[in-house]
Amino acid sequence: MSDKAVPSSAKASAAHHNASRVTRHALPYFPGCALKDQARGFEDSARAAMAALGYELAELPRWNCCGTVYSLATDDLMRHLGPVRNLVRVQDLGETRLVTLCAMCYNTLARSSRFVGADPERLERINAFMDDEADYRGGVEVVHLLELLRDEVTFEAIEAKVERPLDGLKVAPYYGCMLLRPREVGIDDPDSPGVLEALLSALGAEPVDFPQKAECCGAYQTVSSPEIARARVGEIVSAARWAGAELIATSCPLCTYNLEHHQVEREERETRHASPVTRHEIPILYFTQLLALALGVSEDKLGFAGLKFDPRPLLSDRELV
């Protein structure tokens, strides 16, 4: 064990662990558990891409798991402690905005923030329980990176910085549920979203529209009832393939897991869009990996090693790597 500092034995105050000094282009950033473990490529590529755009993703000190959808059980106020504690961390930094990458974390934090903000009594009770923290005063905005890219950075600016245009690569944008529903936290029109398409176009890729782009992948059903996830993924992937996609872009580690894992098992089953090409493996990438690639980030920071289906043969064919 390396000889480094142990936390002081006095009860910790809210933000003493490696609190990054948040500078003008540093964004308080919430990684979430998956991005530190099985989805490291998502974070690595996002960091590198944002650096190329002049931003620092400053990891929130002492963040904790958002709790995902279980935190949104409205009859159990205690479950909102996890999300709210993260908002207190942002507040401690003197910031008002929290950037997320994982669609599930985005959805959970944003909805929890609204939930406790909607009723002062809820907020009071949570604050009273968390007597070891500063009171959460409300007002922290939870933002998904795509919103930031669209509204603040702008796709024009991104396009101007592209070094490796994606050469018409056919990419199917897959939104899943968490970015779009419910409406109060959706970052785009749930019936006809377009933000991923706009980004992909700016990068020089050819976005491929397909009807299943905003349909659920099966989410946690993959654990208890995998046949549901299998059925959903079969529809999504074959629809994308049918529309001519060479890659699928996502923003959620759970979607990625399902799309990768159930794609292979999908082999011989019937689908509404039966196609001989459903047996071929289609790589699933995080949108930040494509963003980073286009911005000229070196291959070792793109996180391709963690993916189940290696996009590199395809990309090197197009001389992108």
Place this chain on the structure above:
Amino acid sequence: MDRIKEANRAVTTGIDDSAVKHWVTVYIMGKGYRVPADITIMQAMEYAGYRFVRGAGCRAGFCGACATVYRTAGDWRLKTALACQTRVEDGMFLVQIPFTPAEKPAYDIEEEPADGTPLLKYFPEVARCVACNTCTKACPQDLEVMDYIQAALRGDLAAVAELSFDCIQCGLCAMRCPAEITHYHVAQLARRLYGRTLPVPKHVLDRVEEIESGKYEDEFEKLLSMSREELEELYRKEQREKGGLNSRDASRVTRNGQGER
């Protein structure tokens, strides 16, 4: 010697009333007892007539046997402490928790991957953590328990090891946790897994091999055949010449911790 014995009487035998100047009242499982003011909870319970079978171990804050839960007069807050390390307060209302029901799963550490996956495999309840921080508040060692559980949740072994190191496994966190996690078992596994990611330093491996190959046999044969006088002479020489212990510049010894080489 007798003066030393006299001076230590209160510690080595039971407390004598005549020496006590100030008193307080503490409530042990609801029963009030008048005890000397300036002693620990453990000493107070013994003063009151309890002879510990459960609830006393090292008496120095290392073993977690004397986990105590208490309230102070007029305060609704629940507090925790180690009985051997905490002074009594007037109006203290206390009970001991000498045992936490928590079976440890059996594992073969050599068969487990040295990453975070065994943690959720053996302790899936870790995912039930709601970040309420009750465990941190319960910890008598002031550890950031919730933080290490969160680190365990995302497989960060190094962080679990760092944050949980001073854990004495008293069990108070586990007793208070609404998600019914047994934090100290999780941390124990995490620390061992983390240790296994660190290679045995080469100098140790080399030395073990040297010894096994008999490198020191001749020297030892000589040593074991020496008389006491010969050993004394060798010892003097060794200490004086090489280790610097008898040297005037002993600050060399302690300043950089490495001595001369």
Place this chain on the structure above:
Amino acid sequence: MAEELKLVRGYPEYMRKSIERVEASRPRRLEEGPPPGMSLEEREELLKKYHPDYAPGGKRPLVAGPNKGEVAPNEVADLLEAYPLLEPGELELKVDFDVDILILGGGLAGTMAAIWAHEQGVPPDRILLATKLRHGDSNSIMAQGGTQAADKPYDSPTIHFLDAMGGGHFTNKPDVLKALVEDAPFIVKWLTELGCLFDRDENGEFVEEWGGGTSRPRMHAARDYTGMEELRVIRDEFRSRGFGLLEFYPAVELLTDPKGRVAGAVLWNMETDEYKVVRAKAVVLATGGFGRLHIRGFPTTNHYGATADGLVLAYRAGALLRDLDTVQYHPTGAAYPQQIVGLLITEKVRGLGAQVVNRDGEAFVFPLEPRDVEAAAIIRECYDRENCLVTPTGLRGVWLDSPMIEEIHGEGTIERRLPAMFRMYQRFGIDMRRDPILVFPTLHYQNGGVETDPWGRTNVEGLFVAGEVTGGVHGKNRLMGNSTLDCLVFGRRAGIAAAEYVKGKKAPQTVTLDHLKGFVEELRAAGVPEERRSPMLLPDYRGKRVLARMIDLL
């Protein structure tokens, strides 16, 4: 009592003057270093005059048993020359548990013995570990400073051997000591592979510190929780292997077969008063030390159960003891505040550079003499030169200048390397980074005990021993870091030797308490009063007033 005195950062006001003098002299002392170490002759002289072992009146010759005529401290003799708790004739000895190896004691040594007997091929369900308190309650868990192992290029097992010999006044058993120092690097390797987290530097190598009487830095530590880290790792390993475990079941007597071989033990459930008879082909005794006997009225660093039970049981079965005439007083036990009097202030504090300083602010002794020498020097300073502090309760002590550690190694060193101690003092309002701490010698270690060979065997067949309860490896004075090593090395060896011993052996035909008969007769012949009973099992700290009014009605 503290309410009367005004406390300034944890210390009574009247001590502050002395603390100021310590602060004033610190820059000079950092520059000059402490007084030089003593020669062997100077050490001997100091010990004779000031070490409690040499002060008259504390010891007497034993009147019964294998070591009859040899000298032991009074408190120990009171237990060795005492009648059994059980009435041998009245106890039904029907066997409750039948095992190959019974291990008595749940510290480092006992746990090692179990694991290594298993490694040698004894199935886990044939091994039973019985302990008086919980598995882990022991002196081992409180060991702070480190474990010695000569694994760096500038060091060697032979140098380690010499250091220990010198510290032990050249009375150590050479072949046993050789085993200790030769096995040490292997033990460190094995523990590391199990996941034990010894401190490392940025290069991943072990950080190794100096200890009293060592000529090379070779102390492996895990912050100042070394014993706890080692024990909890091997205990975790133990718990994964399925051994039999009985907690709160002290042994109150060993059992022997008609040939006098040890054949098991009578265990007593401290919570239900029920006794159990365990038949075993071999017994490993790892019951630890005797600090709770408060020899010569000293406070102690030891855990609640350190009452020499194992020593008594082995003695009655005919085991030879050695070096009982020496007792180790750790030079630095806490002397203030009252609540922590006697608790261990690890030698590591001195190893990191803190000097031992008197009331006037002068360093008066080389800080890393072997423990007996260091303790004697402090006693001289307090009771002869009287250049000491007196606490509100009448204890005397000198300063250990802990702030020097921050100066030498950088701010944050104490929190990083001595978190347990830092935390302990913080609980009582003292910041040891800023202020020195008050110390006085405290009863710490049983240097001697049951005599053993390099494999834990004793002169009694079937009886193996390991750890603090043994005698011979440390001679008349143990060095820091050799005790945890002792437990680890000989716990392993005893486990291996016991496993080899039981191979192919049949279980003992009959178990008896017959070995007590001769011993009891000897006691009666020597006129030992009948009320004297042992083992003690637990010390008694109940208030005198309560004891005076106690009646046992149930």
